[in-house]
Amino acid sequence: MARWQADARERLRQAALELFAEQGFTATTVPMITARAGLTTRTFFRHFADKREVLFADEAELPAYAEQLVTEAPADASPLTIILDGLRAVAEARFEGRKDTVRQWRAIVATDAGLRERELQKRAALAAAIRDGFCARGLDPTRAALLAETSATLMYVSVTEWLEIDDDRKLYDVIETALAALRATLDA
Structure with missing residues (x-):
């Protein structure tokens, strides 16, 4: 099994968007996002500086x-x-x-x-x-x-x-x- 999953960034992004829509941006934490995506917090920070970057990184x-x-x-x-x-x-x-x-x-x-x-x-x-x-x-x-x-x-x-x-x-x-x-x- 590969050490890093190729779709990790997209899985994190999708999990974050779902949580932001369900419970709001402020109430959503990075651990919640990673749990939803089935990934680690370390993986999150490999792809994004913070949860705002989920929304703005590609811009x-x-x-x-x-x-x-x-x-x-x-x-x-x-x-x-x-x-x-x-x-x-x-x-x-x-x-x-x-x-x-x-x-x-x-x-x-x-x-x-x-x-x-x-x-x-x-x-x-x-x-x-x-x-x-x-x-x-x-x-x-x-x-x-x-x-x-x-x-x-x-x-x-x-x-x-x-x-x-x-x-x-x-x-x-x-x-x-x-x-x-x-x-x-x-x-x-």
């Missing part, structure tokens, strides 16, 4: 991915094309086919002030990465910051709406609708 690479999408876009691409291509890539890679999981995650985060703060930090890091990507392309810092903050807001508003609808619309379709609403609002 650490998103800002770098977003910055890469911006900096590696074709030189002649407009900022809007870069934003839309990036949002499409993130929507398809991170959200499609995971609506129930994202709903569950959002519900857990909503129950704890520390988790909500962490979510805001994640959003700020995403916007900063997009801004840095646009600055690396030669845009002035103010314009880059406006594009970045708008991109992050568009994504978060669209994800919220996507989670609230009970049809089979793709997240990117919701993003395009939200962008049209933003354009209409700015033109009004």
Whole structure:
């Protein structure tokens, strides 16, 4: 038998999400998570720094991915094309086919002030990465910051709406609708 089970990280994550949903984030302990997963506390800490990381560990690479999408876009691409291509890539890679999981995650985060703060930090890091990507392309810092903050807001508003609808619309379709609403609002 292998010393470390290949699926340990996913088993721990699933056990934690179940417990967070059943009894709340604050009431759930690491020993409870490991008992549910049938693993040891040592195994938990091999994969996660703490129980918050169960929710946020996989999000650490998103800002770098977003910055890469911006900096590696074709030189002649407009900022809007870069934003839309990036949002499409993130929507398809991170959200499609995971609506129930994202709903569950959002519900857990909503129950704890520390988790909500962490979510805001994640959003700020995403916007900063997009801004840095646009600055690396030669845009002035103010314009880059406006594009970045708008991109992050568009994504978060669209994800919220996507989670609230009970049809089979793709997240990117919701993003395009939200962008049209933003354009209409700015033109009004």
